[in-house]
Amino acid sequence: MDNETKKQGxxxxxxxxxxxxxxSGPFATNILCDLGARVIKIEExxxxxxxxxxxxxxxxxxxxxxxxxRGKESIMLDLTKEDDKTIFLNMVKQADILAENFRPGTMEKxxxxxxxxxxxxxxxxxxxxxxxGQSGAASQFPAYDTIIQAMSxxxxxxxxxxxxxxxxxxxxxxxxxxxxxxxxxVTALYARNHSGRGAYVDIAMFDSAVSFLEQGLLTYLATxxxxxxxxxRDLYISPFDIYKTKDKYIAICCGNDHLFAKLCSALxxxxxxxxxxxxxxxxxxxxxxxxxTILEKKLMNENADxxxxxxxxxGVPAGPxxxxxxAMKLPEIHDRKMLVESGGVMMPGMPIKIxxxxxxxxxxxxxxxxxxxxSLREEFGNRQK
Amino acid sequence: MDNETKKQGxxxxxxxxxxxxxxSGPFATNILCDLGARVIKIEExxxxxxxxxxxxxxxxxxxxxxxxxRGKESIMLDLTKEDDKTIFLNMVKQADILAENFRPGTMEKxxxxxxxxxxxxxxxxxxxxxxxGQSGAASQFPAYDTIIQAMSxxxxxxxxxxxxxxxxxxxxxxxxxxxxxxxxxVTALYARNHSGRGAYVDIAMFDSAVSFLEQGLLTYLATxxxxxxxxxRDLYISPFDIYKTKDKYIAICCGNDHLFAKLCSALxxxxxxxxxxxxxxxxxxxxxxxxxTILEKKLMNENADxxxxxxxxxGVPAGPxxxxxxAMKLPEIHDRKMLVESGGVMMPGMPIKIxxxxxxxxxxxxxxxxxxxxSLREEFGNRQK
Numbered sequence: 001m002d003n004e005t006k007k008q009g010x011x012x013x014x015x016x017x018x019x020x021x022x023x024s025g026p027f028a029t030n031i032l033c034d035l036g037a038r039v040i041k042i043e044e045x046x047x048x049x050x051x052x053x054x055x056x057x058x059x060x061x062x063x064x065x066x067x068x069x070r071g072k073e074s075i076m077l078d079l080t081k082e083d084d085k086t087i088f089l090n091m092v093k094q095a096d097i098l099a100e101n102f103r104p105g106t107m108e109k110x111x112x113x114x115x116x117x118x119x120x121x122x123x124x125x126x127x128x129x130x131x132x133g134q135s136g137a138a139s140q141f142p143a144y145d146t147i148i149q150a151m152s153x154x155x156x157x158x159x160x161x162x163x164x165x166x167x168x169x170x171x172x173x174x175x176x177x178x179x180x181x182x183x184x185x186v187t188a189l190y191a192r193n194h195s196g197r198g199a200y201v202d203i204a205m206f207d208s209a210v211s212f213l214e215q216g217l218l219t220y221l222a223t224x225x226x227x228x229x230x231x232x233r234d235l236y237i238s239p240f241d242i243y244k245t246k247d248k249y250i251a252i253c254c255g256n257d258h259l260f261a262k263l264c265s266a267l268x269x270x271x272x273x274x275x276x277x278x279x280x281x282x283x284x285x286x287x288x289x290x291x292x293t294i295l296e297k298k299l300m301n302e303n304a305d306x307x308x309x310x311x312x313x314x315g316v317p318a319g320p321x322x323x324x325x326x327a328m329k330l331p332e333i334h335d336r337k338m339l340v341e342s343g344g345v346m347m348p349g350m351p352i353k354i355x356x357x358x359x360x361x362x363x364x365x366x367x368x369x370x371x372x373x374x375s376l377r378e379e380f381g382n383r384q385k
Numbered sequence: 386m387d388n389e390t391k392k393q394g395x396x397x398x399x400x401x402x403x404x405x406x407x408x409s410g411p412f413a414t415n416i417l418c419d420l421g422a423r424v425i426k427i428e429e430x431x432x433x434x435x436x437x438x439x440x441x442x443x444x445x446x447x448x449x450x451x452x453x454x455r456g457k458e459s460i461m462l463d464l465t466k467e468d469d470k471t472i473f474l475n476m477v478k479q480a481d482i483l484a485e486n487f488r489p490g491t492m493e494k495x496x497x498x499x500x501x502x503x504x505x506x507x508x509x510x511x512x513x514x515x516x517x518g519q520s521g522a523a524s525q526f527p528a529y530d531t532i533i534q535a536m537s538x539x540x541x542x543x544x545x546x547x548x549x550x551x552x553x554x555x556x557x558x559x560x561x562x563x564x565x566x567x568x569x570x571v572t573a574l575y576a577r578n579h580s581g582r583g584a585y586v587d588i589a590m591f592d593s594a595v596s597f598l599e600q601g602l603l604t605y606l607a608t609x610x611x612x613x614x615x616x617x618r619d620l621y622i623s624p625f626d627i628y629k630t631k632d633k634y635i636a637i638c639c640g641n642d643h644l645f646a647k648l649c650s651a652l653x654x655x656x657x658x659x660x661x662x663x664x665x666x667x668x669x670x671x672x673x674x675x676x677x678t679i680l681e682k683k684l685m686n687e688n689a690d691x692x693x694x695x696x697x698x699x700g701v702p703a704g705p706x707x708x709x710x711x712a713m714k715l716p717e718i719h720d721r722k723m724l725v726e727s728g729g730v731m732m733p734g735m736p737i738k739i740x741x742x743x744x745x746x747x748x749x750x751x752x753x754x755x756x757x758x759x760s761l762r763e764e765f766g767n768r769q770k
Contacts, residue, residue, distance in 0.1 A: 010576035023599075035572060050641070055621040056600075056607035063603045114740075133738070136720030142702035146617070146625065150636040153709030155617070155627070158554030159544070165627065165634060165706050167617040168553035169543030172561075175597035179564040184737040186571040187420060191395035191739070193578045200740035207736035210723045212560035214408075215441075216709050218448045221724075221731050222441035226708040232531070232540070232552040236440040240531065242540070242550065249550060251535040256435070317527035321550050323611040324538030324601050335521030338595045339606075346606050351562075351592035352569040353518070354576070355499075355585035 007071075009036020009357050014189075016097040017088070018042065018072065021049045023145075023171060024205065025101035025129045026068040027178030028185065032097070034350045034363065039072040040091060040376060041367065048076060048369040058345045066366040067347045074367035075376040079110050088112075090380040093121050097185055101129040104139045114200045124198040125188040129181045133204035143205050145171040152209035153226065157216040160231045177208040238284035239263070242321060244296050248304040252295075253317040257281060262314040267298050267307075337361045392456075394421020394742050399574075401482040402473070403427065403457065406434045408530075408556060409590065410486035410514045411453040412563030413570065417482070419735045419748065424457040425476060425761060426752070433461060433754040443730045451751040452732045459752035460761040464495050473497075475765040478506050482570055486514040489524045499585045509583040510573040514566045518589035528590050530556040537594035538611065542601040545616045562593040623669035624648070627706060629681050633689040637680075638702040642666060647699040652683050652692075722746045 014037040018029045026041075026049075033039040043049050051065045058066070077084040092098060098117060100107055107113060107128075114126045128134055131143025149155045149167050159166035184201040192198055210217065215235050219227040227235055232251075234240035239260065242249045254260040257280065264272045272278050272294065277287040284291055299307055304320055311318040322330075333339055338349040343365025353359050399422040403414045411426075411434075418424040428434050436450045443451070462469040477483060483502060485492055492498060492513070499511045513519055516528025534540045534552050544551035569586040577583055595602065600620050604612040612620055617636075619625035624645065627634045639645040642665065649657045657663050657679065662672040669676055684692055689705055696703040707715075718724055725734040728750025738744050 010572050031568070056604045058607045063607050064599070067603065132717050133721050137716040138720075141704075142700070143704075144625075144638040144640070144702055146619070146627075146638055147636050147702055147704040150627065150634075150706045151704045151712060151715070153707055153712040154554060155636075155706055156554075156708050159551055160548075163545075163548065165617070166544055166551055166554075167627075168557060169539060169541075169551075169614065170597055170599045170601060172553060172557050172597065175599065176557075176561060176564065179561065179568060180736050183416070183564060183568045183571060184739060186568060186575055187395050187737060188739055189575050190571055190578070191741075193575070195741075197741075202738040202740075203736060204721060206717060207721050207723050207734070207738075210712070210718070211733050211736045212555055212557065213709060213733070214449070214555045214560065216555060217713070217733060218452060219441045220709045220713065222443045222448050224710075226710040228708075229554065232550070234531070240529075242531075242535065242552070249535075251532050251540075253529040253531055255529070315527070317529055317532055319526075319528075319532040319536045321535045321540055322538055323541050323613075324598060324605045325609075325611040327536060327538040327595070328602070328605065330536070331522040332517050332591055333595070335523075336518050336589060336592050338592050348596050348598070348602060349592070351565050351588060351596045352572060353587040353592075354569060354573055355587075356576075356580075356582075357584075 007036045007038060009034070010354060012036035014038065014096045015094055016040065016099060017091045017095045019098070019100035019102070020129065021101065022051045023064065023068060024174040024178040025099055025181065027175060028129070028181035029072070029099050030068045030070065031182045031350070031352065032185065033071045035352065035357070041069060041072045041074050042077050042088065043074055043369060045076050045078050048074070052369065061366070063345065063347065066343060066345060069366040070342045070347070071364040072367060073372040073376065074370055075373045076370040086382055087377060087380045089120065090382070092117050092124065095121065095124060096189070097125045097127060099127045099129070099181070099185070103142070104128070104130050104134045118198060122197055123192060125185055125192065125201065126198065127181055127185045127201040127203070129177060129203050129205070131204065132206045134202045138206070145174040145205070148173045148205045148209050152206060153213055153216060154209055157213070157227065157229055159229045161229050163229070165229070173205050173209045176212060177203060177205045180208050233288065236285060237281060238288050239291055239295060241292065243292065243299050245299045245304045245307050246302055249321040250304050250308060251319050251321065252311065255317070259316050260284070263311065263316045266310050266314040266316065267295070269294070269298060342366070392421045392423060394419070395739060397421035399423065399481045400479055401425065401484060402476045402480045404483065404485035404487070405514065406486065407436045408449065408453060409559040409563040410484055410566065412560060413514070413566035414457070414484050415453045415455065416567045416735070416737065417570065418456045420737065420742070426454060426457045426459050427462050427473065428459055428754060430461050430463050433459070437754065446751070448730065448732065451728060451730060454751040455727045455732070456749040457752055458757040458761065459755055460758045461755040471767055472762060472765045474505065475767070477502050477509065480506065480509060481574070482510045482512060484512045484514070484566070484570070488527070489513070489515050489519045503583060507582055508577060510570055510577065510586065511583065512566055512570050512586040512588070514562060514588050516589065517591045519587045523591070530559040530590070533558040533590045533594050537591060538598055538601060539594055542598070542612065542614055544614045546614050548614070550614070558590050558594045561597060562588060562590045565593050618673065621670060622666060623673050624676055624680060626677065628677065628684050630684045630689045630692050631687055634706045635689050635693060636704050636706065637696065640702070644701050645669070648696065648701045651695050651699040651701065652680070654679065654683060727751070
């Protein structure tokens, strides 16, 4: 019996042995799976991936688990037992990619170091995701998205100067680290086409967070001083912030003097264009608070919808602050297939759109725990090899 | 004269024609460049990439420009003029990848649609990054990171219930979209090894933001209601938040009952383990505020350093809230080469670590405007072809 689904996409034909759990690792292998790879998720007895038990739930299943594991196959294996080890190692022998996000050292203790597995399968790409990387002082330190947002400086630079540090309202570190893992795996796949050999890919949540701290980190590196929290505004461009109108906040982004002049005209505030406090971007950044007060005084006279039309007409980038619910009702969600149906529930779609491959608005469902256990044991058991 | 630098890395030998500007597009081609590709950045006369003029500055150069353009070559081309078009098209004929992030329609107006360029070079991977994608209702809508954070729902779910919406304190949408563009490009490179043909890659900032909204979006999809802002805590797990100590905030993340029990013992609050309000995660989420009050009352007795040692000892994930400056002084920054030297200045390193390729702590500098203009005009001028 061949349990392999016929899959389409750039990664069709690739086999991924997926030891990742919770969010960041499964998100990486989810992209491989969405783009055509066969992904076998190995879950630990007796309960499997702990994210199966985390809300929100739809029809009794964790929506987060269903999202990042859609289209995968599930088998429960106890990797400390010989029989299950055999099945795992038979999978590894045939696999293109092994992904794992245990605490560094766990795979070695199980006898599954890169050295051991790459000797069995020199073409194997062995991809590890961890909090602080496989090497270094902090490698044993436990990590969650919130802890890395805290320790990287990201939380300290989110929020208002007079308020507490704020967590970005989504697991940006988990998701970004998953994206780096995906990128690292595909890079190694590309390199394998030339070398014929696999590689070890080592991605850390902390590294990933550091790589995208951007203005805050660059300012520290340039000046020796952490810039601290500045609310919603840009550190170096003004006006570039969110502003109160009569009913709601709107975002207005004037990247240059030209756009600022257009904004002033649209708001019937042309006198600001020649006001020495606001004549250049540099001056506007210095007089940020005065400028914001003047702009909001005007904007408070009408509703957000009115102003967005007025500002859009002159070509100044601006937009409403939407709830997730409002955002999901925008026509671009449908146009871009950014909500897809999977196993009877709606979930986020796939942002990577590549010509020549389908971008389906339905996706196969996530597996129940051990759903393909029996057939996978048969496929990768010793009698078959 | 051959202007090509001898480069090492998995992408050595690849030629990227880079029409991207500002942050998200250049961040994607920066990863290709860091990992070995030759990247020729085409800049518009007379001033080139506008990010050259955005702070912070070090030694008179924009550190943001220097970060995301390190190792690239620069040529100034006016793509509306015939002579410069010829040079550009000669580059395209030899290129593996073309990347651009103009407003959708701009490349078509210049005569450089995917159809035209792929006819010249069927192996070309043509990668476009935009606010809302190449198709659909909003494709002409201007976008900056702040606007997409606002319109996707991310800003509305960041911050505290009683405060305003908050921008995540870095350009997460720009960086994530750049990562998706990188991932899409490498996916198309992998597919080309089988098909012999290039592809069109279409990545949107809005799609990218939607794909990582995670708990907020999943909760809306599960319940029909946007969850709103919850500060630093997790929506579904408790205690999983930041807490005040005598001197500083610390993050504590108890993913399950077992860790909660350990935390209580460590804080000498064992009575909470059997308190019916806190006996299960579900109960703790409901009684979140009461639990936080009790924990903080205890934590306020000692400094952060004291508590982190105590909590670490029992194996509960926890960490300090650090400024960027404090974060950059952690030993893992050095161990993982996450600050590198380039052109005499320090900047973020490369999180993708792949065995068999160097992960250097020095990187070649970003180019001055048109630095390689003369030699590139010679290399790709008509006489040479």
